[in-house]
Amino acid sequence: MNVVIDCGFSGDHAYNDLDTNLTYQPDGEFIDTGSNHELGETYVTDKPTQAHNLRSFPDGVSLWKTMRIIDADQLYIAEIITLASSDYFFICLLRTGNGIPFISALELRPIDNGIYHDVNQTVSLLLWERWDMGSDQTFRYPKDKYDRKWMPDGIGRSCSANLYRCNSNSEPNPNVVATTELVRFDANDPYAVPSVVMQTAKVAPDNITLEIDFRDGNSTSPPPLFYIYLHFSELNASASASRVFLIKIPGIKSIPYTMTSEYLSERHVPISYQADPDPSTYYLTLTKMQGSMLPPLINAMEVYSKINLASIATDERDVYAMMAITKQYDNKHNWQGDPCVPANLSWSIVNCTSSSSTSFRVTSLYASQKLERIFG
Known part of the structure; x- marks a missing residue:
């Protein structure tokens, strides 16, 4: 099933993209932090609907791609092929010191296990280029059932998989x-x-x-x-x-x-x-x-x-438990993503240990007056 999220979308209901017929969901039910922003008309001409808005993280939010945003009139894309080890995973935006992290859309596509044999539990593939040689058009879903974006080749023109x-x-x-x-x-x-x-x-x-x-x-x-x-x-x-x-x-x-x-x-x-x-x-x-x-x-x-x-993730049973706690008490502090990893961004209220090569476990919660105000 395709998961397609319009980040920063202010509406309450999903909508269909006219070019791909894919249904984009508002991101409100997937995240509690960040702020929404609408872009000016100058920057959204000829852009898809999901690029008309964004969610930014002015308070800060593992690194696999550094996005260099140079031209405000351009749409930048990062794509990775990875193997999901559970029925959930987290995408984290990390502030590097040069500007506030933001995102306009997050799109997930399932692919068959039989393709891209190099991808496994520890190896993911970050896209540099994907070219349709000799073409002057861009093809994606539904022409490609996996919605890979095939760009006109870079010979004789300036094209990139990281550009729209x-x-x-x-x-x-x-x-x-x-x-x-x-x-x-x-x-x-x-x-x-x-x-x-x-x-x-x-x-x-x-x-x-x-x-x-x-x-x-x-x-x-x-x-x-x-x-x-x-x-x-x-x-x-x-x-x-x-x-x-x-x-x-x-x-x-x-x-x-x-x-x-x-x-x-x-x-x-x-x-x-x-x-x-x-x-x-x-x-x-x-x-x-x-x-x-x-x-x-x-x-x-x-x-x-x-x-x-x-890097191994937190045991999914502990993740579900911690998510249930934050949801039950409507906590919207900086407790987002995996509770234990990466270590420098782990939740401030947990103590984690790894007793195996497969997962981290939450072994204790830090009791404090702050927690008592939240949970008490």
Whole structure:
């Protein structure tokens, strides 16, 4: 089931988004802290309804993404693929010292266990880029049943998975090939890229080398461990030979790849590697190998960085008990999120211990006059 929350929405009832037909819920029943704000008309033109308002946390509120808000006219997005270990989890906004944390919408999408095999209890994937190569449109739900947002590729325009819209520029574009025929994927396909995304592709502009750049200009410490998924399908019905090319990440690794001439069938190449500290090296090339009759071709590409969520959570029985206490006494203090973790943001009234590798337990409550005023 999709969970879609409009953060800061002042209405009392849910509404349907006209573009996706998804139902957005007000956030009031999910959170007790923060304050709502409506944005001025100058900043919401051409933005979806859920971007017209936000919830901010002026009093302050584990870190897996630092959002750098530079342009007030732009919509910024952070996306993570993670495995839920229980029927609840918490999203925390942490003030870094530069401005007040805020959020406009929170959207949760279920995905099948059979896709993105790299994700597990301790490894989550933070999206860097997700490109539909050769397309000039953005596709998401219902074209993609998982509501992944496929952006026009970043070659020849300024596009990013972290931005809402795409800006063209004058850089020369490589050749584009396209079809209106259905591109098929197997029932057990580990990525299930929609046909509409695979129906366009880029080929090398000089028929030799295609360079794909996913650097954002910002250094990351420590350097990311990248998970890259390249998606291929032959769109040329008359292709009688395989495309043989070298997938190369400068200074890291080279992968020879033979793309068969099987028409309209999806194929994928997963790559994982530890990136260099220098962000100028965050790109790869597809180069035609000697003897290949056809140039490199690519239909879609996803780039993620590994996020290690190894910290264990509070035992769900204790979480339910603490939530029941705060609800019973209508407590709206800074007791939000997981009671015990992260340790530096744990609830001020609890003492927690970890007796196993699976969860923390709340072992005691701090009795004080403050608590007596709240609970007494």
